[in-house]
Amino acid sequence: MAKYTEMAKGVLNDVGGLSNIKFVEHCATRLRIHYINKNKVDIEALKKEDKVVGLVEKAGQVQIIIGPEVNDAYNEFLDISGFKPTDDHTISDTAEEPEEKNFMYYLNVFGNKCAAIFMPIIPAMITGGLILAIKNLLVNYFGYSADSGTALLLLNIFTAGFSFFPVWIGYSFAKSLRMEPIMGGFLGAVLYVCSDAQGLDFLGIAVPTVTYQSSVLPVILGVAVMYWVDKGLKKIIPEMFIYFLKPILTMIIVV
Structure with a gap:
């Protein structure tokens, strides 16, 4: 039995079962x-x-404090509950009246969405920053040349952590919107690749070259557009073609 099996079973029962769950995600803890x-x-x-350190109530959600091993608890909860992050869970007729949508409500929604986007990629940011610090220590105090293989390798690890920001953010944002996360990451990768492309055009329409490496806002806006394109295509594409046709059309339209 996994470490968080009993906790997952208890939490599932305490939140009213799978039928009462709209969405499940996690941050760092x-x-x-x-x-x-x-x-x-x-x-x-x-x-x-068991294993629950604390609990925070927010607008429409409960935040169960687990600690650094929250990813293990999250995966165990998905296995026990059978919840699929990409499922479309609609609100039933027995749902309570929605709370008042005042300024604090929207502020909480904004904060929760930012946490869902950025918290999963913080380990990559921290790791990249620390490795850059190690590289600088080796160059400045231990006699390594800035052009040495060791220094260049460490610098490349740092660069990978930050230059591919659009990919990380696209993936995590798409996941928080209950889309296929790989499509968000795919869009981020397209933005990254197009940063170095020259002479682009689409059906005769010129596409300006813009550097998207390490950028944040463009991929967030792109995934937001992708969300609505994805929903629209689901309504018009026959189910037998949706698996192949929807991703192709989504990427062409959004890019």
Whole structure:
């Protein structure tokens, strides 16, 4: 039995079962469960579950504090509950009345979305920064040349962590929007590749060369557009063709 099996079973029961779950995600230390009906969530029971360090209530969700091993807890919860991150979970007729959508509501939504996008990629940022620091220490204090193979390799690791920002962000943002995450990462990779391309055009329409490496906003806007394109194509493409045709059309339209 896995380390978080019992916790996952208890949490699933305490939040009202799979039918009461709208979405599940996690950040660096917290398992975030978005619920449909708050009346079905047993907050006190959640606090007492094994491996649960603490609990934070937010607009439409409970944030279960696990610690650094939250990714293991998240995967175990998905296995136990049968929840699929890309499933379209609609709100049932028994859902409670939506809370008042005032300034604080939208501020919480914005903060939660930013956390969902950036928290998963923080380990890559920290690792890249520390490796750059190690490279600088070797060059400045241990006699390594800046052109040495060791220094160049460490610099390349740092560059990979930050230059591919559009790929990381595209993947995590698409995942938070309940799309296929690989499509968001694919869009980020396209932006990265097009940064060095010259003389681009599409059906005679000139495409300006813009450097998207290490950028944040362009891929966020792109994935946001992709979300609506994806939803629109789902409605008009026959189901037997959707697996192959929808990704192709989505990428052509969004890019």
